[in-house]
Amino acid sequence: MQVSVESLGTLERRMTFSLPADRLESQVGGRLREIARGAKIKGFRPGKVPAKVIEQRFGEQVRAEILDGLLREGFSNAVRENALQLAGNPRIEPAADAELSFVATFEVVPDFGDIDVAKLNVIRHTAEVSDADLDTMVENLRLQRRTWNPVERAATEGDAVEIETWSVAGDERVPAEGVERGASIIGSGAMFPAIEAAMTGMVAGEEKQAEIDFPADWRVPQFAGRTVTVHLKATKVSEPVMPEVDDAFIKSFGIKSGDAEQFRADIRSNLERELKGALMTRLRREVGEQLIAAYEQVEMPPKLVEGEARDMARQAIEQARRQGRPVDAPADAHLTFMEPARKRVLVGLLVGEIARRNQLTLDPKRLNETLKLIASTYEEPQQVIELYRNDQQLMSGLQARVMEEQVIDWIAERAQHTEQSMSFSDAIRQ
Numbered sequence: 001m002q003v004s005v006e007s008l009g010t011l012e013r014r015m016t017f018s019l020p021a022d023r024l025e026s027q028v029g030g031r032l033r034e035i036a037r038g039a040k041i042k043g044f045r046p047g048k049v050p051a052k053v054i055e056q057r058f059g060e061q062v063r064a065e066i067l068d069g070l071l072r073e074g075f076s077n078a079v080r081e082n083a084l085q086l087a088g089n090p091r092i093e094p095a096a097d098a099e100l101s102f103v104a105t106f107e108v109v110p111d112f113g114d115i116d117v118a119k120l121n122v123i124r125h126t127a128e129v130s131d132a133d134l135d136t137m138v139e140n141l142r143l144q145r146r147t148w149n150p151v152e153r154a155a156t157e158g159d160a161v162e163i164e165t166w167s168v169a170g171d172e173r174v175p176a177e178g179v180e181r182g183a184s185i186i187g188s189g190a191m192f193p194a195i196e197a198a199m200t201g202m203v204a205g206e207e208k209q210a211e212i213d214f215p216a217d218w219r220v221p222q223f224a225g226r227t228v229t230v231h232l233k234a235t236k237v238s239e240p241v242m243p244e245v246d247d248a249f250i251k252s253f254g255i256k257s258g259d260a261e262q263f264r265a266d267i268r269s270n271l272e273r274e275l276k277g278a279l280m281t282r283l284r285r286e287v288g289e290q291l292i293a294a295y296e297q298v299e300m301p302p303k304l305v306e307g308e309a310r311d312m313a314r315q316a317i318e319q320a321r322r323q324g325r326p327v328d329a330p331a332d333a334h335l336t337f338m339e340p341a342r343k344r345v346l347v348g349l350l351v352g353e354i355a356r357r358n359q360l361t362l363d364p365k366r367l368n369e370t371l372k373l374i375a376s377t378y379e380e381p382q383q384v385i386e387l388y389r390n391d392q393q394l395m396s397g398l399q400a401r402v403m404e405e406q407v408i409d410w411i412a413e414r415a416q417h418t419e420q421s422m423s424f425s426d427a428i429r430q
Contacts, residue, residue, distance in 0.1 A: 002017065002018050003015065003016070003017040003078045003081070003082065004016045004017075005082055005084070008105070010110075010299055011087070011107050011108055011110055011299065011300075011301045011302075012105070012106070012107050012108075012301075012303070013084065013105070013106055013107070013108055014103060014104070014105050015075075015078060015079075015082075015103070015104045015105075015106070016095060016101065016102070016103050016104075017074060017075065017078050017101070017102055017104070018095075018098065018100055018101040018102070019067075019070050019071065019074050019100045019101075019102070020100075021099075021100055023070065024063075024066060024067060024070060024100065027066045027070070028059070028062055028063050028066050031062045031065075031066060032051070032054050032055060032058060032059065032062055035054055035058050035062070036049055036051065036054045039054060039057075039058075041053065041057070071092065071102065074102075075090065075092065075102075075104055084108055085108055085109040085353075085356070086106055086107070086108060086109070087106075087107045087108055087109045087110075087301040087304050087345075087349060088106065088107055088301065088303065088304040088307065089106075090104045090105065090106035091104065091105045091106070092104045107301035107302075107303055107304055108301070109301075109349050109352070109353060110298050110299055110300065110301070110349070111298075112295060112298055112349075112350065112353055115350070115353065115354055115357065117354070117411045117414050117415050118414055118415060118416070119294070119415075119416075120287070120290040120291070120294065120411070120415035120416065121290065121415065121416045121417070121418075122283075122286050122287055122290055122411075122412050122415045122416070122417040122418075123286055123417065123418050123419075123420050124283060124286070124412055124417045124418070124419050124420070125279055125282050125283070125286075125419075125420050125421075125422055125427060126279070126419055126420070126421050126422070127275055127279065127421065127422050127423060127424050127426070127427035128275075128424065129268055129271045129272050129275060129424050130423075130424065133271060133424045133425070134264050134267055134268060134271070136425075137267050137271060138245060138264075138267065141253070142242050142243055142245065142249075143240075143242070145243050145249065145252070146240045146241060146242050146243065147240075147241045147243075148160050148238035148239070148240060148241065149238055149239050149240075149241050150204070150236060150237065150238050151237055151238060151239050152203065152204065152237075153203065153237070154201045154202065154203050154237075155186055155199060155200055155201060155202050155203070155234065155237045156186065156200065156201075157186050157187040157200070158185065158186065158187055158239070158240060159185070159186050159237055159238060159239050159240075160183060160184070160185050160186075160236075160237070160238045160239075160240070161183065161184060161185075161186060161199050161202065161234055161236070161237050161238075162181070162182075162183045162234070162235045162236040162237075162238075163181070163182055163183065163184070163199060163232055163233065163234055163235065164179040164180070164181050164232070164233040164235055165179060165180050165182070165195075165230055165231060165232050165233075166178070166179045166180065166230075166231050167223070167228050167229060167230045167231065168228065168229045168231075169222045169223055169226055169228045169229075170226070172222055174220070174222055174223075179233075181235075184196060184199065186199060186200055192212070192214070194210070194212045194213070195210070195212060195230060195232070198210040198212075198230070198232060199232065199234065202232070202234040202237070203234065203237060204234055204235065204236050204237050205233075205234065205235070206233070206234050207231070207232065207233045207234075208231075208232055209229055209230065209231045209232065210229075210230050210232065211227055211228075211229055211230075212227070212228050212229075212230050213226075213227050214226060214227075214228060219324060219325050219326065221326070245260065245263075246258075250262075250263045253266075254379075270377075271424065273373055273376070273377075274428060275424060275427055275428060278427050278428040278430065279427060280405055280408070281430060282427070282430075283408055283409075283412055284404070284405070284408050286412075287408050287411050287412055287415075288343075288347040290415070291346070291347050291350050291351075291411075292343050292346055292347060295346060295350060296343075296346070298346070300342050300345050300346055300349075301345070304345055305338065305341050305342045305345050306334065306338070306341075308337075308341035308344055308345050309334040309335070309337040309338045309340075309341035310334040310337075311341075312334070312337040312340065312341055312344075313329070313333045313334040313336070313337050316337070317329050317333070351404055351407045351408070351411075354407055354410070354411065355403065355406075355407050358410070360403075360406060360407060360410060362399055362402060362403050362406070363402070363406060366402055366405075366406065367398065367399060367402045370398065370401070370402050370405075371385055371388055371398060372385070374388075374398075375388075
């Protein structure tokens with residue numbers, strides 16, 4: 001196979017390569033003969049379909065499949081033979097001047113020089129799940145299962161208030177007709193703080209109005225940056241009724257025995273799993289910041305950085321839409337994300353390069369443990385495990401995550417590091 005590689009810039013390359021026609025035709029012919037032996041086509045006996053009919057029926061599809069496989073194989077071999085380290089996916093197109101000749105354009109991993117992780121200074125956070133953390137979680141579960149009892153007294157913190165509102169902003173009434181209905185638990189922050197404060201002390205059936213100053217970026221355009229007169233009517237005030245931690249309560253969480261000790265043991269297991277993930281997130285961020293500080297002057301592949309920035313912009317826009325915030329994203333919205341994208345690409349390439357240079361490979365045991373941890377959070381763990389094992393995209397994502405965590409641990413173990421103890425609640429607060 002003929003291959004030529006030229007530089008289009010510091011990190012961009014163009015490779016021209018050709019595939020052997022005889023190998024393509026040989027594999028296509030072999031595959032068509034296999035199909036002919038078992039093909040069932042109306043008007044012909046099995047195994048007696050003429051080659052011309054098989055070619056007409058299956059030739060184009062088979063040729064495309066074989067060509068795609070040879071193209072991937074040929075490009076991979078050329079990359080390996082030329083000792084190239086790709087950064088991102090290549091763009092491969094047919095060459096204009098010759099059949100079975102192709103042009104691949106891609107970016108390569110920059111030269112990081114000597115990567116000495118022993119020079120890094122990493123803070124490794126530690127934390128444990130205490131009995132007090134278990135108590136807090138039990139209280140949170142009680143809150144989730146609380147019921148509500150209507151009361152005739154004034155609403156106080158912790159009470160649920162059902163409310164009807166309409167507002168006047170300048171000369172505009174919102175809504176134009178009728179009222180908006182909602183509910184909030186006082187102290188939860190579910191509603192705008194000033195409105196929630198106005199609801200405090202109201203009794204069912206009471207009406208009042210309040211002058212509310214809204215911020216300039218408020219999600220309702222008519223209210224943004226203005227003082228609005230909000231009319232409120234409390235239609236119902238209810239106080240919480242907390243359940244007892246008894247057999248029935250415990251069994252409702254899947255503990256068939258209703259045993260309190262087993263309940264707390266399961267809670268501890270869940271919190272320890274959450275803590276492990278939170279500490280890894282902190283370690284990943286800590287190692288990443290150290291790598292960025294040490295190698296921030298290294299030039300990054302521009303197209304890879306731009307692609308990452310566009311992905312980050314799309315994610316931010318989608319998140320804003322899910323939160324109900326208006327989004328008017330310009331075509332160049334990704335430019336805001338170029339610097340964080342550059343840092344993310346830098347860390348990703350460094351982690352990959354460290355793994356390659358030190359011949360680090362995916363630990364199957366760690367992969368299985370991580371998969372079991374993920375599955376244990378669902379009601380049918382075995383179904384989740386099978387889902388991952390039968391979905392290549394899901395499994396590839398999990399493998400990449402576990403491999404990254406392995407490399408992060410490897411770096412942290414060899415770097416200069418200081419342990420810093422913290423509480424469970426602080427550890428999981430990202």
